[in-house]
Amino acid sequence: MGIQRGHRARPLEWLAEKFIFLVSLSAILMVFLIFLFVAREALPIFFGKTDTALVQKVIPPDEMDTLSPAQLQQYLELTPEQFASMDKETLKSLMEVKQEQLDEIPANFRNDPDARVNTTEWRYLLLPHKWSGYDKPEYIWQPVGQIQKYNIIPLFVGTLKITLIGLFFAVPLAVGAAIYVSQLARPHVREIVKPTIELLSGIPSVVVGFFALLVMATFLQKIFGYQTRLNAFVAGIALGFAVIPVIFSIAEDALTSVPRAYTQAALALGASRWQTAWQIVLPAALPGVFAATVLGFGRAIGETMIVLMVCSASVMSWSIFDSARSITTTIAAEMAEAVSGGPHYRILFMLGALLFAATFVSNMIGEVVINRLKLKLEGRR
């Protein structure tokens, strides 16, 4: 005989429990939906179904019936909903409009080899291309204009530049402060300093960006004397401000959770506080500190407003003193101008999907490490 749960006696209770369970699944649902609906708008790009080539073979309206519905839809650049809602007459007149459009392209432009290129093909998204008017192959992101250039490499470079600057600035500071607060300072200092640094994360990123734009940019330019006032360097440092509290908080937790026994053993052997911290505690807490950095990285990559306010131009350059565009700021700045359903729009969504995937992965890594840390704290220790 086993233990029966006897829920027949209390149906309301059982119902409530099922309801609570269903609501809790919403978190999973949300993650799933986010990925689904962001990727959904970008799918045509992934499958190569968009075509931005300006010069296309003109298909006379009379030959409309020789095309399959899918081909016709693509030729007329319609979304599936729009296509479905139109009747044959409308479609025919659209074809006539298209023919006029194609005829209107000036002759010299028609001879431009770029005009025949489908700039949304993966080749152009990732590899450098020698566009007309340029001397050598370049990576160019310039969605505005007749020939839209969608190379995403400058955006990746920009993101990387700014993020790395931010991390180089933030990690030593945050980890250093974490070591100080957790190992070297007196205990009551921790009670005051830790929440105060966490207050830094309570400042909205718009405000940090504002501060960087109005105060820091000029200040840093005076110190370092570079050309462009608003550049990746300034953006990186401002980004660092926003990331420091995240890294500090987790690194400090990791350092504090190292068992007292280690510290006391080292001190009893005559090590100084610093030696103990550097040689015993930090190595023991390394997984946690590493996780803190990974999470800080994820946060830095995802930050939009700070970089948006400081940097504006998309310049493909490895110099940190040039302006740069990151993936997030590009999406934020250009979505308003992108035609809904058009290739620009879809590429922006694609960038969003890639960003989501990247932070998803970095989150999983950070989390696995933190979980192990928690188990050490609670159980297995």
Place this chain on the structure above:
Amino acid sequence: MNTITPPEYLPEKPSAQGRHFRAEKFDFWSFCFSGLTGLATLFILGILAVILLNILINGWRGLSWHFISTIPKKDFFDVNTTGVLPMIVGTTIRVFVMTIFVLPVGVITAIYLTEYAPNTSIVTRVIRAAVNNLAGVPSIVFGLFGLGFFINFVGKNLDTLFHNPGAVWGQPALIWAALTLAVMTLPVVIVATEESLKAIPPGLREASLALGATKLETILKVVLPQALPGIMTGGILAVSRAAGEVAPILFTGVAYYMASLPTHLTDQFMDLGYQIFVLSTQSPNIDQTRPILYATVLVLLILTFALNIVAIFIRARVRKKLRALG
């Protein structure tokens, strides 16, 4: 009074050095590195202070009752007619609507995770992983989600359902911005609620169950009332975070200028953060506009920062109370 004579092997007088020992040998490197890390800490605190002070000092003069309560004309920089009322209203309303959605879902999820979920189940682990992932999603991706799901999918379908002639639901609106923010701040509420539920000693639950209460009754009558301050903290933190975020509302409902205050869920709205962003990057004469900008920033800072401090304060008090419970 008898005195006890010390045995012979002890010195008769205490040593002149007394009982003061140096804690450790003076080590140059030790001092150096301690100093460096201490400096790092000071530097970080310094940054915080500089930012806050800079904004406080520069924005203080522009702050006035008139400023807070006026709807500005189209030229935001006319000192006499400018005001931030619609931005404050916009920020407040969207955060309020968000709270209506995020608190119930977040609290219920936290209750499931703490009180009902079997620890070894895969579903539990997936839910937790999902919550952690939500916490790490970049805010601009939430904006895209709001656009791609709420506006283009839910909104458009609602329009079709109601046979609306134009786009009523299928365009940027207050409701969609609020819902997007709700998804974004869900992890904050869940984590804060879970923390407060876990802090309640299991003995209380046992006592209630032993008296013949059902699990649900125990949660509703004993556990939740105890957890209320923690839940409030979570709500306040979520509100503070959402009030300061601009990226998620960029495509989901914010506008640079609206002639009147938002009244329907389908209206667009103005926002403090967005205003700051637009004006900082696009205003022509920065010296002229500086004081007004600073005042706007100060208003936003007071709103979000003050909320943060309140939340931390409540949390500290709750921790003290729970320690007394043992």
Place this chain on the structure above:
Amino acid sequence: MAETIMPKVNLPEAKMNSSASGVPLIEIEQLSLFYGASKALKDISLNLDEKIVTAFIGPSGCGKSTLLRCLNRMNDLIDNVRIEGSVKIGGHDIYDAAVDVIELRKRVGMVFQKSNPFPKSIYENVAYGLRLHGKQNKTELGGLIEQSLRGAALWDEVKDRLHSSALGLSGGQQQRLCIARAIAIKPEIILMDEPASALDPIATARVEELILELKKDYTIVIVTHNMQQAARISDQTAFFYLGELVEFGATGKIFTNPAKKQTEDYVTGRFG
């Protein structure tokens, strides 16, 4: 807690005869309990009479608390627990599928080792159980609460501050409050899991007095690792070791003339 080796126990109040009323209320038959794969209780068979105090004694980890918790199905709350055998209260098997656990726990109350009053007022603590079971009327509640607090010998000490927080009471008072809370809903059986182990000697004495009073109206089963306590207040005693019931009988007999050597070794302090 190390017990020193003592000569055979001399009990001033030793009950040499069983004062059992002879009517078994709780019938435990071949009860085994498994935590996952490990067997924590091994084929326990035991009949507990009504309106007396039965003590479960034995060294730590012998399963006495686990057995106690079987009687009001508190073990249901633990994942991975499995039961074989039967527990009948008043003739009905409490592990039957048709049994409503909530009703069971109204009839079988429990007092815990660490007192756990709710962080509410004294009044609210006692009212909680009453409200659960349908009593809403304020006058009725007031009367029942006073009755319970008197029954727990706490009324005189708290009657002036019924609405102050229960956490302001001393440890002993809190435990008596928990007893008041338990008896407020008028259970037939009260289970006590080491109720005085966290209390000082004076508070312990008062709780023990209380138990002797309570047994006039309630059947009490008490788990204790304090043998003198068992000797003082119980009528029948069951001795457990490593999940098995070693010996069960009148308290006087167990402590002065036990049948098994293992029992004798335990009560004289040779191990424990």
